[in-house]
Amino acid sequence: MLGGFKEELTKIIKDNKVIFSLLLVAVVALVAIKMITPSSEPVKAPLVINEEITPTMSTVKGTVWREMEQQLEKDLSKFLSDIKNCGRVQVMIRISKDESKIRAIDEDKTEKTIEEIDSTGITRTTKEVRIIQKTVQESSSSGYKTVFLEVESPEIEGVIVIASGATNLKVKAMLIEAICTYFNIPAYKISVMPGGK
Incomplete structure (x- = not known):
């Protein structure tokens, strides 16, 4: 067995x-x-981006924007009330809520091409591209700060003026021209209306 x-x-x-x-x-x-x-798909290079992460403060920003609008309204009211025959002036201004900042980026790009020929004579080409981007920062006594190439302030979206002298078309035209010049905005963003005395 x-x-x-x-x-x-x-x-x-x-x-x-x-x-x-x-x-x-x-x-x-x-x-x-x-x-x-041979592979029909291109080789994808890793993209490494080092971004500064800042907390969002929408409620604080809203307060800041409204304070900015109020200060502009106060300054413009004072300025416009000095125009002859304008009378009492009230101003309301709306600004865009976004400020555009363009960060300085340090970019390191390397490219590598590899050609391989196998035993059957087929050539295979592989191209590798590696891009590393880092936000440029400068050191200061309080730490590191991001370097910005350009900062665009918020734009004025519209101005409404109520003036007691705006019943006179010459005064109305002078108010519109003054606001266009003051803010460098087109006339279609401005509305001037007559108000009570």
Whole structure:
């Protein structure tokens, strides 16, 4: 009985060697096919961006914008009330809520092209592009500050003026011209209306 078991065990081991050998040949063939076949997808380079993250302060910004509008309204009211025959003046100004800042970026770009020729003579070209962008910062006594190339202030979206002298078309025209010049905005953003005395 022991002899029959030994023969069966030897037969199973030989059969497994054949199966294992076939599996190994199949895996090697798949790897070889993958290496020979050129890739149709371009190699994507990693893009590393180091951005400064600042907390959003929408409620604080809203307060700041309204204070800015109120200061502009006060200054413009004082300025316009000095125009002859203008009378009592009330001003309302709306500014855009976004300030545009363009950060200074230090960019390091490297390109590498690799050409490989396999044993069958097929050439495979791989191009690798690596771009690393970092926000430029300058050190100060309080730490590091982001360097901005350009900061654009918010724009004036509209001006409404109520003036007691605006019933006179000459006064109305002078008010519109003064506001256009004062803020460097087009006349269509300005509305001048007569008010009570």
